[in-house]
Amino acid sequence: MRDYTITSIREGLLRKEFSAADFTREALEHAERENPKTNAYLTFSAVRAMAAAEEVDRKIAAGEDPGALAGVPVAVKDVIVTKGLRTTCASKLLEHYIPPYDATAILRLEQAGGIIIGKTNCDEFAMGSSNENSAFGPVRNPCALDRVPGGSSGGSAAAVAQGTAVLALGSDTGGSVRQPASFCGVTGVTPTYGRVSRYGLTVFASSLDHIGPFARTTRDAAALLGVIAGRDEMDATSAPAPVPDYTGALNGDVSGLRLGLPREYFQGLESATGDRIHAAVETLKRLGCEVRDISLPHTPYAIATYYIIATAEASANLARYDGVRYTTRAASANTLADMYRETRDEGFGAECKRRIMLGTYVLSAGYYDAYYIKAQKVRTLIARDYAEAFEQVDAIVAPVSPFPAFKIGEKVDDPVAMYLSDIYTITGSLAGIPCMSVPCGLTPDGLPVGLQILTSHFDETTMFRVADAYERAST
Amino acid sequence: MKITDQEVRRVAELAALALRDDEVEKMAKDLDNILSHIDKLNELDTSGIEPMAQVLFKAEETATLREDREKPCLSNAEALANAPVSGSGYFKVPRVIER
Numbered sequence: 001m002r003d004y005t006i007t008s009i010r011e012g013l014l015r016k017e018f019s020a021a022d023f024t025r026e027a028l029e030h031a032e033r034e035n036p037k038t039n040a041y042l043t044f045s046a047v048r049a050m051a052a053a054e055e056v057d058r059k060i061a062a063g064e065d066p067g068a069l070a071g072v073p074v075a076v077k078d079v080i081v082t083k084g085l086r087t088t089c090a091s092k093l094l095e096h097y098i099p100p101y102d103a104t105a106i107l108r109l110e111q112a113g114g115i116i117i118g119k120t121n122c123d124e125f126a127m128g129s130s131n132e133n134s135a136f137g138p139v140r141n142p143c144a145l146d147r148v149p150g151g152s153s154g155g156s157a158a159a160v161a162q163g164t165a166v167l168a169l170g171s172d173t174g175g176s177v178r179q180p181a182s183f184c185g186v187t188g189v190t191p192t193y194g195r196v197s198r199y200g201l202t203v204f205a206s207s208l209d210h211i212g213p214f215a216r217t218t219r220d221a222a223a224l225l226g227v228i229a230g231r232d233e234m235d236a237t238s239a240p241a242p243v244p245d246y247t248g249a250l251n252g253d254v255s256g257l258r259l260g261l262p263r264e265y266f267q268g269l270e271s272a273t274g275d276r277i278h279a280a281v282e283t284l285k286r287l288g289c290e291v292r293d294i295s296l297p298h299t300p301y302a303i304a305t306y307y308i309i310a311t312a313e314a315s316a317n318l319a320r321y322d323g324v325r326y327t328t329r330a331a332s333a334n335t336l337a338d339m340y341r342e343t344r345d346e347g348f349g350a351e352c353k354r355r356i357m358l359g360t361y362v363l364s365a366g367y368y369d370a371y372y373i374k375a376q377k378v379r380t381l382i383a384r385d386y387a388e389a390f391e392q393v394d395a396i397v398a399p400v401s402p403f404p405a406f407k408i409g410e411k412v413d414d415p416v417a418m419y420l421s422d423i424y425t426i427t428g429s430l431a432g433i434p435c436m437s438v439p440c441g442l443t444p445d446g447l448p449v450g451l452q453i454l455t456s457h458f459d460e461t462t463m464f465r466v467a468d469a470y471e472r473a474s475t
Numbered sequence: 476m477k478i479t480d481q482e483v484r485r486v487a488e489l490a491a492l493a494l495r496d497d498e499v500e501k502m503a504k505d506l507d508n509i510l511s512h513i514d515k516l517n518e519l520d521t522s523g524i525e526p527m528a529q530v531l532f533k534a535e536e537t538a539t540l541r542e543d544r545e546k547p548c549l550s551n552a553e554a555l556a557n558a559p560v561s562g563s564g565y566f567k568v569p570r571v572i573e574r
Contacts, residue, residue: 377527
């Protein structure tokens with residue numbers, strides 16, 4: 001499974017080397033067998049997967065186009081709702097929640113012949129950077145089983161890295177696709193805000209949430225984005241912009257592209273990570289890119305801005321888990337107010353409570369202007385930094401994380417230190433620009449490092465071209 | 476301290492969270508740490524800067540409005556299927572009004 005790509009599966013199917021049903025059965029068995037090593041999956045979806053596979057086989061037999069993702073096993077982060085298939089958000093609160101509808105990204109993926117084989121573990125309600133905040137236990141990094149896979153989409157990254165899925169969907173609010181991709185040595189993409197419909201993505205922070213693909217190659221990640229992207233009338237923030245042919249633009253030629261190195265992204269970087277990033281930049285120079293130093297001066301304010309805006313939005317969005325509609329209610333409650341409080345106290349983990357509390361505090365009477373409006377103004381300054389940078393350069397290259405995957409348990413006691421480690425990913429999320437992580441080698445300890453590539457709004461094509469050219473030159 | 480135990484209890488009330496005494500103390504410490512970091516924003520003069528509520532794209536204001544037409548929606552049974560307690564087609568909750 002580790003060696004398959006979208007293209008090789010398609011060729012195998014069309015040449016009748018295997019059927020989608022046989023391939024899917026094998027993929028499911030493999031994923032279930034491997035799962036105890038990493039705990040990447042929370043639920044397997046054999047029935048739904050086999051039905052989708054049989055539909056692919058039927059189309060091939062009838063001479064119809066089986067779709068751009070025909071027969072490809074996909075793992076889906078368990079914050080994206082799937083009709084009739086348990087969706088827990090890795091929370092005790094939703095342990096038994098069976099959604100009555102499918103997310104738009106799920107529908108598009110299956111219409112293109114993709115096979116959803118299971119739902120992946122993550123930090124509870126996508127809140128975390130290590131996957132240690134799951135109510136169903138941490139995920140272990142397939143590259144080093146005593147280390148975290150990153151978060152919050154740790155299970156999706158681990159599934160692709162472990163080779164139990166060819167593609168995965170994750171969600172990114174402040175780095176939750178790029179950081180686990182970098183920790184697990186796979187490719188992860190956060191598209192432009194509004195590029196992919198959020199309909200059916202369990203909401204954390206509405207103005208920051210994105211659905212994004214994981215894959216083992218840039219080409220596969222670009223193909224998956226091409227399938228799920230585009231206007232959806234169920235999400236008013238999804239952009240009515242045409243979706244370009246992402247994979248068609250990947251010709252390996254990046255000569256003459258102007259790349260910016262933001263000096264603020266090279267402060268506080270561990271040297272083993274920095275060495276890999278600098279080597280990748282040298283490779284891009286050899287390919288003809290023109291590299292220049294740039295500045296994004298408001299970067300040091302991004303974490304503070306993010307933890308006001310994201311928690312404020314989360315405190316409002318998570319109010320819906322009140323014991324009335326979503327499966328879980330505290331048994332002891334006799335009054336309505338006690339039902340709310342006790343259900344939420346029993347249901348939410350420590351990190352969710354911390355963020356709900358911070359968000360409620362910054363929105364509460366007397367603090368709204370000082371915190372929330374202030375943060376929104378700084379967000380404008382951060383977005384302007386990028387807009388000005390993209391007048392001088394076509395893409396920005398930077399690290400994803402200041403360090404590689406850390407040991408499970410190493411950072412759990414210091415939430416602020418964990419927040420600060422998201423510095424290089426959070427700024428791009430605040431601006432809503434496309435950004436991705438592409439593997440750029442290993443540290444001397446054998447841990448993967450990710451190179452981050454950022455471009456201007458809706459210019460995923462340039463981002464993919466840089467990543468693909470780098471990938472070709474480095475493998 | 477930027478936030479007292481008493482304020483933590485008040486915010487917990489607003490957020491409908493029941494925190495135990497030991498949780499209050501830990502929460503006050505954690506919130507204090509993050510609020511101290513957040514103070515960094517006061518270094519910036521933001522007068523005259525527009526707040527950014529969301530990421531905008533270039534389009535007509537009405538570009539994302541959908542046509543106003545009836546469509547099938549969830550049935551009553553589907554909508555109630557995940558309710559912890561329901562009956563007669565309604566969500567059931569503890570008594571709200573005391574006699």
